[in-house]
Amino acid sequence: MPRGITIQEYAPKLNRTAADLVRMLMMAGEMVTATQSLSDDMIELIADELGAEILLVDPGQEQEQELLALFDQEEPDESELVERPPVVTVMGHVDHGKTKLLDAIRAANVVASEAGGITQHIGAYQAVRNGHAITFIDTPGHEAFTAMRARGAEATDIAVLVVAADDGVMPQTLEALSHAQAAEVPIVVAINKVDREDANPDRVRQQMVEQGLIPEEWGGDTIMVEVSALKGEGIDALMDALLLVAEVEELQAAPDRPAIGLVLEAHLDVGRGPVATALVQQGTMRVGDPVVAGGAYGKVRAMLDDQGNRVDVAGPATPVQVLGFNDVPLAGDQIRVAPDERVARTVAEARARRARQVELMGTAAAPVGAGSKLEDIFAHIQRGEITTLNLILKADVQGSLEAATDALRKRERDDVKLAFVQRGVGGITENDVNLAITSNATIIGFNVRPDRIARELAERERVEVRLYEIIYEMLEDVEAAMVGMLAPEFEEIVTGEAEVREVFSVPKVGRIAGCYVRSGVVKRGSKVRFLRDGVVIWKGEIASLKRFKEDAREVSAGYECGIGLEAFQDLKPGDIIETYEDREIART
Numbered sequence: 001m002p003r004g005i006t007i008q009e010y011a012p013k014l015n016r017t018a019a020d021l022v023r024m025l026m027m028a029g030e031m032v033t034a035t036q037s038l039s040d041d042m043i044e045l046i047a048d049e050l051g052a053e054i055l056l057v058d059p060g061q062e063q064e065q066e067l068l069a070l071f072d073q074e075e076p077d078e079s080e081l082v083e084r085p086p087v088v089t090v091m092g093h094v095d096h097g098k099t100k101l102l103d104a105i106r107a108a109n110v111v112a113s114e115a116g117g118i119t120q121h122i123g124a125y126q127a128v129r130n131g132h133a134i135t136f137i138d139t140p141g142h143e144a145f146t147a148m149r150a151r152g153a154e155a156t157d158i159a160v161l162v163v164a165a166d167d168g169v170m171p172q173t174l175e176a177l178s179h180a181q182a183a184e185v186p187i188v189v190a191i192n193k194v195d196r197e198d199a200n201p202d203r204v205r206q207q208m209v210e211q212g213l214i215p216e217e218w219g220g221d222t223i224m225v226e227v228s229a230l231k232g233e234g235i236d237a238l239m240d241a242l243l244l245v246a247e248v249e250e251l252q253a254a255p256d257r258p259a260i261g262l263v264l265e266a267h268l269d270v271g272r273g274p275v276a277t278a279l280v281q282q283g284t285m286r287v288g289d290p291v292v293a294g295g296a297y298g299k300v301r302a303m304l305d306d307q308g309n310r311v312d313v314a315g316p317a318t319p320v321q322v323l324g325f326n327d328v329p330l331a332g333d334q335i336r337v338a339p340d341e342r343v344a345r346t347v348a349e350a351r352a353r354r355a356r357q358v359e360l361m362g363t364a365a366a367p368v369g370a371g372s373k374l375e376d377i378f379a380h381i382q383r384g385e386i387t388t389l390n391l392i393l394k395a396d397v398q399g400s401l402e403a404a405t406d407a408l409r410k411r412e413r414d415d416v417k418l419a420f421v422q423r424g425v426g427g428i429t430e431n432d433v434n435l436a437i438t439s440n441a442t443i444i445g446f447n448v449r450p451d452r453i454a455r456e457l458a459e460r461e462r463v464e465v466r467l468y469e470i471i472y473e474m475l476e477d478v479e480a481a482m483v484g485m486l487a488p489e490f491e492e493i494v495t496g497e498a499e500v501r502e503v504f505s506v507p508k509v510g511r512i513a514g515c516y517v518r519s520g521v522v523k524r525g526s527k528v529r530f531l532r533d534g535v536v537i538w539k540g541e542i543a544s545l546k547r548f549k550e551d552a553r554e555v556s557a558g559y560e561c562g563i564g565l566e567a568f569q570d571l572k573p574g575d576i577i578e579t580y581e582d583r584e585i586a587r588t
Ligand code: GDP
Pocket: 092, 093, 094, 095, 096, 097, 098, 099, 100, 101, 140, 192, 193, 194, 195, 196, 227, 228, 229, 230, 231
């Protein structure tokens, strides 16, 4: 049964009338009307009552099986398989050096191309050590990793868990660890920042032992390598460790098959149209191949490797930028070479149609009945009432959406039920806020932000919008709310908003965003979020701010300026730089 089904749609599937189901729910103390969307709980309650076995799926999953039957689905034969490079994801706590490590590996092991070897951050790159290639996913963190898993695609063969030797194991280290373990992906620990005076690598080893990872040098089977991403030390040893693990894993793929891969990143390029980075997993992709990825299709017009060189073919474990899609696919979509263009189109259009239906369902689903908000859930519990917490969950990628949903479901209690009024990938929109108003829901965002219209509407209508970057922080809040101890909240005050209009490359400095300040004031050194289509893709600080050629301390709305973000270089026209401050607000 698709989540969010209405009584009207549900009843005939169970050979009952809508009135039967309304009555059943009424007996269970739930007042619903026939056109109302049901919570997961209610759907299951009815099935239980009727002795029916059901499987809850996100709307439209059934149809996908039929579409996939249009492709060659035969498993490759043993004789077709050849060795392939491992695909590695780097995970760990924020600031422990994931990005720096990826940069260091790249700097040390990627042979610069003749074209000048300009680093292209396309979502993944290949490094070579002693003639063996290793593919690194260039988006550190376990969110992207889980995004792929959530789509049933296991892209990662090995996880590098980065732990800073001065800081030790931190919450996201554990989160990353459990994601890797859940995926049964072998783990190599990179003990980073060993150049630091206060580095204590043995403490990290000890902490890892507490998590059940015993270092090889202590008689266990987890490889732990001491590195300094900053100084480029230990990188070779880390690469060797990865190759060793890859050898044990016996990673193979069949190159002579129509390619199947994964979309790692995709965006709309002003000049080139939709651009998707694909990680080829099976088979070989060629220029001219008809392809489909999610609801997008096309013919591969050109492919570019991680150094911006044009390539004609891409084999297993190779990341390539693919040009030629009619639309922008989503990160995490499977990309497949189709038997012909007609199939590619049929499949993509069927999916796009379905996606639109799901969207319509989500917004038409309101009202979902009187639920409670996170803020006042405790009052209901105290009065001994069973209450439903209505949630709208938005996340940057499918993976965090799934992970957050699962984690929340596990927190459900007898007296507090959860209903997901809407779940989706992407920024928080006016639509979401409207839905929250009508369904009395709390909006929870993961690495996503409300756009200005949504934010203003939420403020005006007092819709509770809670934004998180870490799942366990959200769970803490939900649990705290249930015991009436929601901690004081830090309210973020958005102080300014600038739109990227042009991007310049300045020698020795890097890329500078030519911006127009749309609202507020943008100040040098201020904290920023970098948004693309409402999704936070980077956080940090403004490193440089200029008006014309002069350094500026601040630039107000209506003026143009140049903004440099130092560490972040993936700037594109249309992106939004949002500056903000934290302010604590007392809870009542
Ligand atoms: P991420 O959030 O895990 O991607 O962390 P970053 O790669 O952005 O690194 C966070 C900070 O730690 C940056 O200021 C880096 O320069 C610094 N850093 C990273 N690796 C090392 C290292 O090996 N030694 C030292 N001393 N600093 C490092």
